[in-house]
Amino acid sequence: MLFALLALLCIGALAQAETARKGDLQVRFEGKLAPQTLPRSGQAPVSVSVSAKVSSTGAEAPPPMRQISIAINKDGHLDPTGLPVCQLEQIQPATTDDALGACRGSLVGEGRFLANVSGHAPFPADGKIYAFNGELEGRPAILAHVYGTKPAPASYTLAFVVSKSKGTFGTTLKATLPPVPPGSGYITAIYLTLGKSFSVGGKKHSYFSASCPAPKGFPGASFPFAKASVGFQDGPTISSTLNRTCKAKG
């Protein structure tokens, strides 16, 4: 048992970051589920952190991203019920303060945005992400608003369209980025943590909730937490499945 626990911890520690590469292009994916101790049955509020860092082992800069997709394990549930829906035009263009002023009630997460801007990329070089529950073209979405002043004051909103499906990964967040002229810049990293607890009609709700899929008799489980993919402009799509562990209670 002790060995099994040590092995689980080791696997968990080793599984915090996965690097996938194609050619000189590599993406380091990270993901985290908190808390790690979850009910064996039923749902508990969780926060989900996912990040992707793009780099190149070659001389050439990585190409710009065109798509980001995060598929969450079916044991995790995203439920925006009761949250105000923020419209894109309310926060774009806007400073962070203005975006929060307009859609603070829709806030479901935060993060950070880093980009290498060398020309006229449509995003700032650095900025804090505020994720709002919103919609895009009538579909539920997470609007990740970024505001930065480098190299020039600008705001940018990544709209992750939320979709449900069957299979290992039940919820998919997918954002499509506009094309960027070659050499103008590329996103180097996106850090995003989603999760919010709120009350609706006096009843507690959680934006994200999850259970630990550990069989009875096992203290925990290792499971495919998420599958992240990054599609590049005129280039490959790099994906990685993030396996994480959880401790079961109950």
Next chain:
Amino acid sequence: MKPLITSYPLTRLAVALATAATALLLAVPAAQADFGFLPGEAGFKVTATADAGGEPATLAGSHPYSLVTEINLNKAGAFSDGDLKDLSYDLPPGLIENATSVPRCGAAQFATPRSSPGSLSGESCPALSQIGIVTLQSSHAGGETRTFGVFNLAPPPGSPSRFGFAPYGEPITIAPHVREAGREYGLTLELENFSQALDVSGLRLQIWGTPWASAHDEQRGECLNETDPTTGNGSCPVAALNPPHPAQAYLTLPSTCEVPLSFHIRASSWQEPTPVERSWTSGAALTDCDTLPFNPIPTGRLSTGRTSSPSGYEFTLDGTSAPLLNPASRASSQAKKAVVTLPEGMTVNPSVASGLGTCSEAQFGAETIDSAPGAGCPNDSKIGELTIESPLIEGQIEGSLFFATPRANRFGTLIALYMVAKEPDRGILVKVAGRVDSDPATGQLVTTFDDLPQLPYSHFNVHFREGQRSPLATPAVCGAYATEVDTSPWLDPSLVLHQSSPFALTSGVGGGPCPAALAPFAPKATGGTANANASSYSPFSLHLTRADGEQEITSYSATLPPGLLGKIAGVPFCSEAAIAAAKRQSGAESAVAPACPVASLIGHTETGYGVGQTLAYAPGTLYLAGPYHGSPLSVVAIDSAKVGPFDLGTVVIRSAIRVDRQTARVAIDSAGSDPIPHILEGFPLRLRDISIAIDRPHFMVNPTNCDPFALTSTLTGSGVRFGDPADDSSASSSTPFQVSNCSALDFAPRFSLALKGSPRRGQFPALQATLTPREGDANIGAATVTLPPKLFLAQEHLESVCTPRQFDAHSCPKESLYGHATAITPLLDEPLSGPVYLRTNNGERSLPDLVAAIAGRGIEIDVLGKIDSYKGGLRARFDNLPDAPLTKFTMSLRGGDHSLIVNATNLCDNPQVATAKFAGQDNANKKLRVPLQVKCAKKKRGAKGPKAKKGKR
């Protein structure tokens, strides 16, 4: 009618005279005739005899036995029809009489009648002074012919010699003088005031070729029996001559075989002053010219052994006099033509032009034997001296070398020389014109003197003056040189004797070491404005100099200090047609009626040419002209190229004027400019000193930046070979430049920002920035405009950006056009205006640059704005703006799909304020809070701003 005196051998004199006397007695007078010569050769005949037998002398350059001239006049009865008074007798050119070969008969001796029995001669001259005999037919002796001695006498003033005889006690003298007409030099014998009492009707003058020859002993004074010639000359006692030196020739035939000898005579009587004329031409030309010696010895020598220095020059042609004097030899042929070629590099010294006058063809013609100095060729046209020594003349003949009027001389050449030598006491006047040809490419000089006088000389020297204004300049390199001389003799002008006369240059300028093969090149360039006050109008001067011995300046480029600009507003360009016309003008025409309009005049030049301490200066003018070789402007220097008397036309040098697109610094671009000529019409300019003054009032304006700057110049040297850029040298020079009193300048520009379009958040407005500096303020050096943080960069519109290469090629894609800018400056008539692009900067900055490419009158200026953010606001920084006065500057950025900014707030609900900071060229600063001007609709009552839409899913 038969001639009364005919040619006959003197050894048969008695028989001949008897026959003549008989003929005279039997002659029947013709019908009454006027004073004149008998017809044909009976009236006038000349024979050069080779021996006592009367054989004709045919060898050119030989000393004849005698020259016999027979003259017979019309007779009326037994006497001549009219009394001979004057005779003028032209000997052919080249026929030489050497009066120095025998001693002279003194005046007293010539006036003392001979005491010998039977003598009718009025002289008692010594036998050594006798040069011939004369046989007269006159009323004396009853019409019988009588023979008298002819003697060498002391010459009168104005004649090289004189000889005479005294028949029947009547002294008759003959004074030769040198005849110079139509480039023909010869002796003319003048017999004046024949005694009317002689009543001469016939005359036979026999001049001996070698008076001391023993063959003439029987005809010397004491042997002539004028009383009774039938007694025979041979019966007289012949006294020993006891000559002091070997016999010398008195007569020498010409050394030319081209044409027969030609004689001409004029005679007038006491009754009829109008002369009658007659010519005689020998049957054939002289012969054997090809065996005549011709050996002149030329010498050419500089007055200095230094390179690149002014130099005099001495040219000597030495001849030998021995054959001329030796009766057994034939005289050397005289040089008819001399072609003197100076070595390459030895050129005309332009300095000679300073103060140099000219001698016109008419003035040259006015040079006479007795004309006073300056009465013919002006004294200021004299550039040298001339001396001639001849065995025929005691002492030297001295003369002057004059500079002929360029082009208006008989050769039509730029350079020609007139030599005038005169010996008034001997009546000798030598006038020779020489043409000087200068190689158009090298300036090498070739001087040609043709038709030189057939005056035998032992020493012919031409001395070009030395000193600072000497006419020649030495080559730039030490070494051995030579004057090449080609002489052609009169005997056959087609023959050419080529000889060299070497000389050497052994030191450099000022006696220093010899320069290297590639001469040094360290020219100096200085310049500045006369008034140093910032922002003031002031004349600008530029002075370029080089030292002798340095390479010549072939091109010049300069970059003016920043802010030193020209106000071309109101100054029209000199047209292309006018510039073309200027090139066709002479220097004199250019000075009197310039082709370019005075309205285009912006300055003047003065250019110094030559070597040494004295230069010849030529004035010039500067005009503003239009685009040239890709530059928007040009300056045309029109130099009259009239240096002293040398009018080389006009030198038109057009310099391309570049205006730096970033700094507006004005530069003279040598790459697009005409080269500075170094030679015009074979006249090397040896340009040493160029003074440029841009002195049009209110044209050049000083900077408003009092920092120390420099006027930088780059001059190109000619290297070793002109015209070959491969070996050109380059030298740079920097002249400090700094204006003052910047602190006296104010600095208070006005600035506004206006947004056009919807003020709502998310809208893309147009932006217009307007800068209005005040007149007289310091010019703006930098501007920074920071928009409020609620105006974002509309990054989604930065889709197309111009590359630097596209920008430079004026081929930016239209999608990269984001606005328009206009600058109004008092320096130009029209505003500078143009598009505003976004331009990449090769990654130097994260965002592309905002560049206004404004242009007007061909001048292009780039106003570069660097975009970044400052304290959350979008900032545009315009650093290093040109130091130029502005009246107004506007930049309008497009709105809508091409807007560079997006409202991140409703500008009407939240009025925004930008900041603008301006730095003057004098470092003064001005910071302004600039409210954004926005057109806002009137707010409806109860209207609310957009809020988050709440919804549930």
